[in-house]
Amino acid sequence: MAISSEERDFFVALGERIALMRKAHSITQAQLAETLGVSQQTVQAYEVGRRRIQVAALPVVAHTLSVSLEELFGEGKQAARGKRGPAPKWQQQIEAISKLPKARQKFVSEMLDTVLAQH
Template structure:
């Protein structure tokens, strides 16, 4: 039996059972990854430039996550798109790199003027030296 699901444009379209299950599972992974990051639905909504209700609908599988949004979600959570959609790549066994929160801070720091970037690096280096003692 086909189910109705809302698209990002708020249209209802019939989808098959397998496709519905995919979006329910994807929504569950989005919710799990969001919670792992300590993010609220409202914070994720702000990142994605959608409403909190839309994030809730994605997470519950009531609304399809647009394909164009997958790279942004993956980047936000520090995973690759394959992991996000439930198809882990061989690369996933390796260390993923900085945590997404740290990665977001680094991106914000890179947008600062060079003098301010240097000041941030100086503080980080001082803290690391102090920790090494």
């Protein structure tokens, strides 16, 4: 499934942030991989933007790296300046997805991939 250059740029930047934050917390790719239930090679592919990280894995990554989802998405400085209100609906949905069984998480992820591919 092809993705736009904008989406590719997003996943490359996300992967770079994950790598920087992981290293800052002295977490290895293998340790992060174990937490996510994937291989070390998969984490490496996330970090260079070769693979898209599952939406349901994002809260786990943020928690493991001790950052907010906003920081993970590169929006932490803006969020830190303003008042914190209720979490945006998309963030609440991601957190709810992370609590679903793996099969349901995969189903939601595939639906999102389909919608994003159409955009």
